[in-house]
Amino acid sequence: MSLLEVNDLTIEYHTEDGIFRAVDGLNFHLDQGKSLGIVGESGCGKTTAMLALMRLLPESGRIVSGEVTLGGTNLLALSTDELRNYRWARISMIFQGAMNALNPVYTVGKQIEDTLKLHKTVPSKMTKKTMEKLFDMVGVSSTRANQYPHEYSGGMRQRAMIAMALACNPQIVIADEPTTALDVMVQAQILDLLKELQRELNLSIILVTHDLGVVAELCDDVLVMYGGQLAEYANTDRIYNNAVHPYTRRLLVAFPDIQNPEAELASIPGYPPPLDNLPPGCRFEPRCDVSVDICSKKIPPEVEAAPDHLARCVLVKGYRNNQ
Amino acid sequence: MNNTNLEVKDLRKLFPVHRGIVGSILRKSQRWVHAVDGISFNLDKGEILALVGESGSGKTTTGLCALGLVEPTEGKILLQGMDIVELAHGPRKQELRQKAQLIFQDPYESLNPRQTVFRAVSEALGVHKLAKNDKQKLEIAVSTLEDVGLKPASTFLHRYPEQLSGGQRQRVGIASALALNPSLLVADEPVSMLDVSIRAEILGLLLRLRKEHEISMIYITHDLASAAFISDRVAVMYLGKIVEIGPAKVVLKDPLHPYTRSLMSVIPIPNPRRRQTRTVLKGETPNPIDLPSGCRFHPRCPVAFDRCPNVQPELVDVGDHHQAACLLVDRQIP
DSSP, X not given: OOSEEEEEEEEEEEETTEEEEEEEEEEEEEOTTOEEEEEOOTTXXXXXXXXXXXXXXXXXXXXXXXXXXXXTEEGGGOOHHHHTTTBTTTEEEEOTTGGGOSOTTSOHHXXXXXXXXXXXXXXXXXXXXXXXXXXXXXXXOGGGTTSOGGGSOHHHHHHHHHHHHHTTOOXXXXXXXXXXXXXXXXXHHHHHHHHHHHHHHTOEEEEEESOHHHHHHHOSEEEEEETTEEEEEEEHHHHXXXXXXXXXXXXXTSSOOTTOTTSOOOOOOSOOOOGGGOOSSOTTGGGOSSOOGGGGTSOXXXXXXXXXXEEOOTTSTTHHHHO | OOOEEEEEEEEEEEEEOOOHHHHHHTTOOOOEEEEEEEEEEEEETTOEEEEEOOTTSSHHHHHHHHTTSSXXXXXXXXXXXXXXXXXXXXXTHHHHHHHEEEEOSOTTTSSOTTSOHXXXXXXXXXXXXXXXXXXXXXXXXXXXXXXXXXXXXGGTTTOOGGGSOHHHHHHHHHHHHHTTOOSEEEEESTTTTSOHHHHHHHHHHHHHHHHHHOOEEEEEESOHHHHHHXXXXXXXXXXXXXXXXXXXXXXXXXXXXXHHHHHHHTSXXXXXXXXXXXXXXXXXXXXXXXXXXXXXXXXGOTTOOTTXXXXXXXXXXXXTTOEEOOTTSGGGOO
């Protein structure tokens, strides 16, 4: 059994304007020490799914069905008290735009120490030492612990946020677009840091991003999401070299590749489907350039394109055998 | 016929560092941020030059100087032969503001949320007297919106930014610049806030516009991959200096400066099979107040040698209009 298993996760937002299904029957798993990339455009349910894993959905968000098991315990069934032993302690998250998430009026060191005290991760005498160790771990000199966030550069703030996510020794860290606002050199440094931490701490990482390049650098497996559903799920090598879902294929050629700058770029026309107006059939059908009749009528099931390679597309071989 | 649209000669821009009350009482000497420190380049009509570098390399300051929004400390900037500083202070200021336009990085913040698309695109037309009446404003707005791919324009005119997607907002931003019929566009990271799937569309749009309207463009980015795709020439900047400049194809095929090489090596390759050895530089660009001696890049340079801290390398021509400022570019080693 995997460390983290997500089965049939379905999430809806209940708002005044109606009920919107943001995540629909999502399945994936993550082993100890491995990393999973979750890829897709804005609005395809990546962040919603991650917030559900942390049980941090906004009030309007409802988990309609599904299970999230971490080491055999269903996180979705825990009471708030029980949850405390899991959230941040075993699974933690680096939020999108986390660089701006530090409190500007406290020193960075104090904010990390507070986290340690609150969770009683270490005896209170040890908090300062542990805090300094965390600084060391993420590559920020601990002499900067008593500086304020504004004295940090963007890359250092991101490192501080990683330190905070690691404060309670979690097994899994979810990083939501951890490098999006950083420039390429700092991005490379942060990716190296994540790789190193993964190796040293045997950490499992979920990396949420829309940048397939970043995923190729870091991840063992990739889950491509579209319209709240799994579009394709396989190991990294297969996704980049044997992708079968038209959406994945289009994503791969949507942006310049420095090793092949002459290649024709093909952006994906149109936009992801609005949640209040999902197409009746395949969610990608309106933007798909290889769709056939049945695509607009029926939501395709997840089919095995190869062992451990799932795709939700009728064109995948094996679909007809499944019927 | 002279084809040069923009000429930048020995541009320097220093910003004073605030000394504070104690500092001025103690008469501490004034310190300066060397944002741009002596750079020169030309931009032809319809040419796209990419300024590439990390945060703090001076690329945005260069762009703002070229627009006349920041006054250079030294050096000259000529737009179609006219001195920009004189223009910005003279009676023909309006002309400059019309000819040189900026496209912003973040389409979520650069549009006024209380202005309709029509107002965003047409407001400046009145200021610059490019439209005599409302009817003409409407005509120009419609044709510009369709030009940037917002078709049919009538369905967009009365929308507010919140009713548009990121890509559509950026198109509105481009349309408001384009409506004034500029000869110079400065695009500051125009796609970095957009989803990957939309970036190609916007880059393609910029390419088409420069072809159809013969607009020169300064494309500012930290991403060499998009620079390679969109630009004719690339200038790599480090701490206020151009360290390498040349035709995009030549520079990317044969990068000479260790900084350019390192920047290229850290771009994530979207395929694990083609993964390359990366040269990740330690730390960040040093602060531009206390500049390193000699070559500014030497403290972070993976191949620096004993002369680097002492000699400031100049740009050397290596053929193919390709120049690099590094002692290791052969002819400089004695």
